Amino acid sequence: MSKFAGKTAVISGGAEGIGLSIAKALGEQQMNIVLADIDRDNLQKATSELEAAGIPVLAIALDVADESQWQAAADQAIARFGKVHMVVNNAGVGGDSGPIEIQEKKGWQWALDVNLMGVVYGAKVMVPLIKQHGEGGWVINVASMAGMGGVPFSGAYTATKAAVVALSESWAGELHRKGIKVSVLCPAFVQTRIYDSERNRPEQYQSETDNAANENSFSSKTKQMVENGIEVSIVGKRVVEALNDGEFYIFTHPNYRAVMQQRSDAIDAAFKKAAESPLLQHVANQKLDML
Numbered sequence: 001m002s003k004f005a006g007k008t009a010v011i012s013g014g015a016e017g018i019g020l021s022i023a024k025a026l027g028e029q030q031m032n033i034v035l036a037d038i039d040r041d042n043l044q045k046a047t048s049e050l051e052a053a054g055i056p057v058l059a060i061a062l063d064v065a066d067e068s069q070w071q072a073a074a075d076q077a078i079a080r081f082g083k084v085h086m087v088v089n090n091a092g093v094g095g096d097s098g099p100i101e102i103q104e105k106k107g108w109q110w111a112l113d114v115n116l117m118g119v120v121y122g123a124k125v126m127v128p129l130i131k132q133h134g135e136g137g138w139v140i141n142v143a144s145m146a147g148m149g150g151v152p153f154s155g156a157y158t159a160t161k162a163a164v165v166a167l168s169e170s171w172a173g174e175l176h177r178k179g180i181k182v183s184v185l186c187p188a189f190v191q192t193r194i195y196d197s198e199r200n201r202p203e204q205y206q207s208e209t210d211n212a213a214n215e216n217s218f219s220s221k222t223k224q225m226v227e228n229g230i231e232v233s234i235v236g237k238r239v240v241e242a243l244n245d246g247e248f249y250i251f252t253h254p255n256y257r258a259v260m261q262q263r264s265d266a267i268d269a270a271f272k273k274a275a276e277s278p279l280l281q282h283v284a285n286q287k288l289d290m291l
């Protein structure tokens with residue numbers, strides 16, 4: 001029997017795209033699925049699809065940027081399934097992009113509130129529920145390859161995704177003592193509607209300028225690459241495969257390995273330079289103070 005069987009997963013942004021793909025794959029492992037999403041219509045469609053496949057599912061309308069809605073979602077999940085074992089912090093948006101001088105606070109705030117604080121609230125509310133039953137569980141944060149290295153003209157998206165990688169590393173060290181495994185999913189391009197995330201942009205985050213119209217906007221830059229990406233159903237299955245193997249970084253695009261290697265080579269070369277500096281000889285062999 002699958003180690004996931006009979007357990008409950010809460011998936012933000014689960015109404016379509018990568019979130020729904022993960023929901024289907026975990027449902028195939030006999031998990032109970034809580035789909036939480038800001039898009040009520042798609043939530044309904046996704047719920048019907050999972051139910052038709054015989055997967056126990058609860059749909060919750062949720063804006064991940066609102067901590068109180070997470071709390072209400074937790075109450076509903078417990079009322080329906082009794083326990084929560086996994087949170088998949090997947091909901092995300094492209095945010096504004098383009099040259100730094102045209103960036104506006106509202107665009108940044110949208111990306112920060114959804115891509116970063118949405119993940120923080122999801123863990124803050126769900127982790128205590130996982131700790132409570134003592135059976136262990138999982139926190140899966142959806143970052144991006146963009147979080148593993150800066151992407152020009154995509155400051156807000158890149159920064160939030162890098163933050164999700166960093167906080168996943170932080171939580172992995174914190175939560176393993178409680179039997180909670182943390183993983184961070186870092187896909188490159190996947191066929192979803194991420195390039196059109198403006199559809200999910202609430203009024204309070206609308207910028208003065210029409211960012212979508214600029215030639216470096218997230219939508220104009222990414223649409224074609226996303227459409228040429230891997231088929232979305234692969235991602236959910238890949239997540240199950242990686243969880244079964246206990247992988248922390250979950251990659252979906254092995255062809256990006258060389259890019260990551262270049263980054264780690266550059267970091268290593270920079271350390272070599274520091275080690276050669278006459279200013280730093282006294283630090284070179286100093287014992288490490290680690291938190």
Ligand SMILES: NC(=O)c1ccc[n+]([C@@H]2O[C@H](COP(=O)([O-])OP(=O)(O)OC[C@H]3O[C@@H](n4cnc5c(N)ncnc54)[C@H](O)[C@@H]3O)[C@@H](O)[C@H]2O)c1
Binds near residue numbers: 019
């Ligand atoms: N598709 C890609 O190429 C790709 C690559 C790397 C990372 N990602 C990441 O994968 C995750 C899922 O994106 P996707 O590609 O499936 O995109 P998508 O736009 O198809 O799906 C995103 C889902 O999140 C929901 N959502 C948006 N804002 C929300 C909010 N405030 N609260 C709750 N739900 C909200 C949407 O309604 C939608 O169902 C995102 O975090 C994205 O950054 C995607």
